[in-house]
Amino acid sequence: MTAGGAERARLSDLGIGSGAFPRGRENAITDVPGVLVGHATVHTDRLHTGVTAIVPEQLDAERRWLPAGLAVGNGFGKLIGATQLQELGALETPILLTSTLSAYRVADALLGHMLGRPGHESTTTLNPVVGETNDGFLSDIRSRALGVADVERALASAASGPVAEGAVGAGAGTVALGFKGGIGTSSRTVPVAGEPCTVGAIVQTNFSGTLSIAGVPMPSAELVPGPTAETVGNSCMIVVATDAPLDGRQLARCARRAIFAMRGVGADFAQGSGDYAIAFSVGAGAPPDDAVLSPMFQATMDAVEEALVNSILAATTTGHADGNVAHAIPLAAVRERLAAAGRV
Template identity: 75%
Template sequence: HTTTLNPVVGETNDGFLSDIRRRAVGEEQVVAALEAAASGPVAEGCVGAGAGTVALGYKGGIGTASRVVDVAGTPCTVGALVQTNFSGTLRIAGVPLPAEELLTDDPAEPVGNSCMIVVATDAPVDGRQLGRVANRAVFAMRGVGADYAQGSGDYAIAFSVHDPATGGLAADDELSPLFAATMDAVEEALINSVLAAETTVGPEGRTAHAVPIDRVRERLARAGVV
């Protein structure tokens, strides 16, 4: 029986592509989004809060990924959802993919650089340990080339749906696999958010271009990682 709900709301500044002062999202849009919510695969790229974001010189968006990992002898799932809106130089598997080299047009520069990350797990961890998980989630941004620029409000929240009645908590020295899985899932989600995004033109004509997938494949092949 639920007695209270405590919503957590996050945001990033997508002013490069969006008219953020217009307050286009009102009660009607919120109700429609809640009614349309469903289980199943999560849409990625230019959807929802990712419609107006820019990342690493390309069009950013929503990305997701997950891992299954053993924590304290129990298989656990770690899922990551990201909204990418930050600067830097895209890297995949360590290979630099600069927007200024791969695009025929100028790279997009985000306004109010930020990345929002949500990590969900069923691992047997408490609030203090989840804080450590959230820290690792932000660390994963460096793997895809984030520069953590001044003004970049990058943050992560983490929660667990573990039922304490089913068993005790994991010890701190059992958390390294969970940390590694979190960083892997977040890094993949960040990459997915960019690769799934499409070229988008904002109301003032400013454009964020999609990653040119063929050129990315060429560079990765040349580097011997695919």
């Protein structure tokens, strides 16, 4: 589902298969039971920015934390809550994604929201988790325009089912691989210890390199008119959810595989890139033996790679009043190149 109802496409619409494991029903992180996604989007002539909320319903007054893991591909970023997430392997709040310089206001708003929820009447310590990428090429980032109202709007809109992708929420103003980037999602159904489980991913893309789709190069310099869009800040946030009952250490292993998937779409992992993956589980029960995790690792990489591609395929051309433009990737050219390479 693309932002604003624009006629765009997802990777599955182009005829590219899912790999070793089938896609979930919505092919979205919301295929994981209880995981909701909501957006607050701001589009004006000078602002293209927003907040994306990943909300596990299982976090409530009875269950105060979920097992989680963190992987850092390159630490040039402002991931709020990272050290406690890494140290304790515990996720205590929804995960919010936003614009770099608004991250601190968004984290404070998330903290206020959580302290007002049932079960937190006596809370004196809480670890809000907020990730970011830099939307400064298309938005007046120094205005720090986001705050309480946007956070509440994103959280209130969080729902199951299809997830809006592209230039929406935290992806409203981002740029990826020379094209308009944004939010993308995907999922896989995978057996873990003989039980069917779901792994889903959602991404916020704002990084450089040369795009590759299903192994076929798609250089922005050859596919879009005019100058290639500039990636400011050069980062990517990845969130992985599963109902497999993994523990924090195992989820950190999944998170590392999520980072690996960026190379599959052509990321150059530049010096100034902030590349982070958070993985969490809503499952219950004893964690499986590590020996059965290889399918989960493969499914994670496949879902993340597809989510990264979907973030670009779904995005629409976006411009700033000062003249900066990030072009949507032309779908006709993508189909032509995939067909010429025998991929469809």
